[in-house]
Amino acid sequence: xxxxxxxxxxxxxAGQRAALAAADAGASVAILSKVHPVRSHSVxxxxxxxAALKPQDxxxxxxxxxxKGSDFLGDQDAIEIMCREAPDELLHLEHIGVTFHRxxxxxxxxxxxxxxxxxxxxxxADITGQAILHVLYEQITKYHETVDSxxxxxxxxxxxxxxxxxxxxxARDIRTGxxxxxxxxxxxxxxxxxxQTFKPTTNALICxxxxxxxxxxxxxxxxxxxxxxxxxxxLTENGFLITEGARGEGAHxxxxxxxxxxxxYAPNKMELASRDVVSRAEQTEINEGRGxxxxxxxxxxxxxxxxxxxxxxxxxxxxxxxxxxxxxDITREPISIRPGQHYIMGGVKTDVHGQVPTVxxxxxxxxxxCVSVHGGNRLGANSLLDTLIFGRRAGQHAxxxxxxxxxxxTPTSRLRQDLEHIDAIIARDRSGRRISEIKDELGTxxxxxxxVYRDADGLATAHETVRxxxxxxxxxxxxxxxxxxxxxxxxxxxxxxxxxxxxxxVVAAIERKESRGAQFRTDFPERNDDEWLKHIDISxxxxxxxxxxxxxxxxxxxxxxxxxx
Ligand SMILES: Cc1cc2nc3c(=O)[nH]c(=O)nc-3n(C[C@H](O)[C@H](O)[C@H](O)COP(=O)(O)OP(=O)(O)OC[C@H]3O[C@@H](n4cnc5c(N)ncnc54)[C@H](O)[C@@H]3O)c2cc1C
Numbered sequence: 001x002x003x004x005x006x007x008x009x010x011x012x013x014a015g016q017r018a019a020l021a022a023a024d025a026g027a028s029v030a031i032l033s034k035v036h037p038v039r040s041h042s043v044x045x046x047x048x049x050x051a052a053l054k055p056q057d058x059x060x061x062x063x064x065x066x067x068k069g070s071d072f073l074g075d076q077d078a079i080e081i082m083c084r085e086a087p088d089e090l091l092h093l094e095h096i097g098v099t100f101h102r103x104x105x106x107x108x109x110x111x112x113x114x115x116x117x118x119x120x121x122x123x124x125a126d127i128t129g130q131a132i133l134h135v136l137y138e139q140i141t142k143y144h145e146t147v148d149s150x151x152x153x154x155x156x157x158x159x160x161x162x163x164x165x166x167x168x169x170x171a172r173d174i175r176t177g178x179x180x181x182x183x184x185x186x187x188x189x190x191x192x193x194x195x196q197t198f199k200p201t202t203n204a205l206i207c208x209x210x211x212x213x214x215x216x217x218x219x220x221x222x223x224x225x226x227x228x229x230x231x232x233x234x235l236t237e238n239g240f241l242i243t244e245g246a247r248g249e250g251a252h253x254x255x256x257x258x259x260x261x262x263x264x265y266a267p268n269k270m271e272l273a274s275r276d277v278v279s280r281a282e283q284t285e286i287n288e289g290r291g292x293x294x295x296x297x298x299x300x301x302x303x304x305x306x307x308x309x310x311x312x313x314x315x316x317x318x319x320x321x322x323x324x325x326x327x328x329d330i331t332r333e334p335i336s337i338r339p340g341q342h343y344i345m346g347g348v349k350t351d352v353h354g355q356v357p358t359v360x361x362x363x364x365x366x367x368x369x370c371v372s373v374h375g376g377n378r379l380g381a382n383s384l385l386d387t388l389i390f391g392r393r394a395g396q397h398a399x400x401x402x403x404x405x406x407x408x409x410t411p412t413s414r415l416r417q418d419l420e421h422i423d424a425i426i427a428r429d430r431s432g433r434r435i436s437e438i439k440d441e442l443g444t445x446x447x448x449x450x451x452v453y454r455d456a457d458g459l460a461t462a463h464e465t466v467r468x469x470x471x472x473x474x475x476x477x478x479x480x481x482x483x484x485x486x487x488x489x490x491x492x493x494x495x496x497x498x499x500x501x502x503x504x505x506v507v508a509a510i511e512r513k514e515s516r517g518a519q520f521r522t523d524f525p526e527r528n529d530d531e532w533l534k535h536i537d538i539s540x541x542x543x544x545x546x547x548x549x550x551x552x553x554x555x556x557x558x559x560x561x562x563x564x565x
Contacts, residue, residue, distance in 0.1 A: 032155060034206060054171075114379070153171045154172045168187065241321075253282070428476070
């Protein structure tokens with residue numbers, strides 16, 4: 001049985017940063033990923049990463065913008081840590097080889113991003129995530145004696161000892177179908193978000209909320225799950241992301257009358273207001289009949305106002321995406337976009353060291369976690385920062401915790417249960433529905449009822465549908481009964497994770513009877529600090545039902561105020 005001080009599940013930016021930090025602190029590390037590490041969704045991050053690095057900028061200004069962006073739901077102690085540690089982290093990345101853009105004077109160049117009062121987004125053209133992920137992957141090879149990389153291994157469950165401490169996981173070698181028990185003193189979840197719960201989404205096919213559901217299954221609370229970010233610019237046809245960097249470089253949003261409609265909604269920040277504000281403005285324009293295209297479901301993003309040379313240099317990836325996926329040359333004509341699912345602010349509740357409060361030995365960092373630095377709405381370019389800061393902190397803390405303890409003995413019962421579960425999926429006859437059919441229904445339904453605008457009726461329909469689909473999933477069948485690269489069986493397991501996390505989102509959205517950040521309830525259109533300035537925590541107390549509790553928002557120096565852009 002593989003035994004390590006620190007077991008990390010997920011090899012995107014959060015997982016790799018945690019692995020480097022734990023290895024640096026002298027721990028033996030295992031890092032597991034269901035895809036090759038550099039295919040993690042982090043590789044798709046385009047626009048950049050925030051840090052108050054310029055002499056005239058301050059971490060307090062970055063922190064205030066983040067608090068305001070969060071609609072005052074973010075925990076201010078965690079936000080302070082993230083913004084204070086950002087400049088050093090960015091310089092560290094540069095020193096280990098990330099080739100951030102430099103301006104003609106040779107200084108690190110920035111672009112403006114939404115909701116920020118200063119241009120503090122650092123970038124590598126529009127492939128920032130790829131650039132950072134590859135550098136971290138290279139760095140990890142230096143630690144080949146202490147870091148074991150399990151590439152294309154799929155975790156099916158977290159394992160607890162008799163006291164409830166997390167002591168490892170069960171995982172399947174995707175290449176052979178073999179199941180293995182991993183033993184560890186500390187476990188860090190870095191397994192990303194659950195964007196695939198919505199259709200369309202900007203997220204990769206692998207973003208199915210596995211870690212969120214696995215932690216939830218063993219008693220970890222999920223926090224702020226109602227807060228789902230819709231990005232203002234995704235391709236109308238297929239949901240592909242057009243980076244916020246486009247608006248950061250000066251692109252305009254236009255309705256069918258050719259009007260720069262953001263003047264009405266955010267006269268000061270215009271296209272660079274917070275994402276929730278811009279997405280809502282777009283949805284209002286569409287709903288009121290000023291959309292474009294055959295069904296009026298899109299709006300124009302006009303990048304032609306950016307000098308062509310600059311677009312070709314700084315936004316080359318979206319020039320390609322426009323050509324390949326919408327048949328549009330964005331340097332010459334506007335492109336049709338609409339708001340689309342992009343990110344979840346919620347996740348596994350943690351403290352500022354990444355520790356999950358109710359499950360000893362378990363940590364979470366990155367999009368899987370909710371620490372919470374994003375609250376009701378994440379600012380663009382703050383997620384890459386979140387993955388690195390809290391990935392590092394979790395890695396360091398877990399290494400330190402593990403130093404003082406003996407290797408635990410991991411019980412084998414969970415391995416047996418997971419083997420039986422997989423055998424049962426493979427053995428199902430074809431009387432049920434197809435996995436892909438259920439997944440499609442889930443995504444389309446969530447995008448209809450749990451999107452930019454929500455109300456009690458839509459959310460009740462969503463809850464009913466999720467319950468029915470959970471039932472359908474118990475008999476859903478697969479075609480591939482083999483052991484080698486059986487993606488079919490993994491798809492069936494992932495569907496279960498998506499349904500569990502979707503249910504938590506719907507239950508939390510029903511619970512929050514106000515409008516804050518990404519949650520806009522047309523039946524409760526105002527923010528209500530008296531009753532709802534608090535987190536919603538969802539947990540499973542040993543049964544399959546979501547239980548709702550509330551927890552306070554940590555405030556340090558910023559009192560809630562009206563949010564205007
Ligand atoms: C298109 C796009 C563009 C973006 N652009 C930006 C940007 O410019 N700036 C910014 O700040 N943010 C951006 N974001 C958000 C940001 O990229 C993500 O939130 C962040 O990269 C998530 O990193 P992570 O390490 O938490 O997870 P991921 O990068 O998603 O990695 C998850 C890892 O977990 C593994 N995993 C998952 N389940 C299992 C399992 N069951 N078993 C084993 N392994 C598993 C996966 O294989 C993967 O290695 C963007 C997001 C998207 C989708």
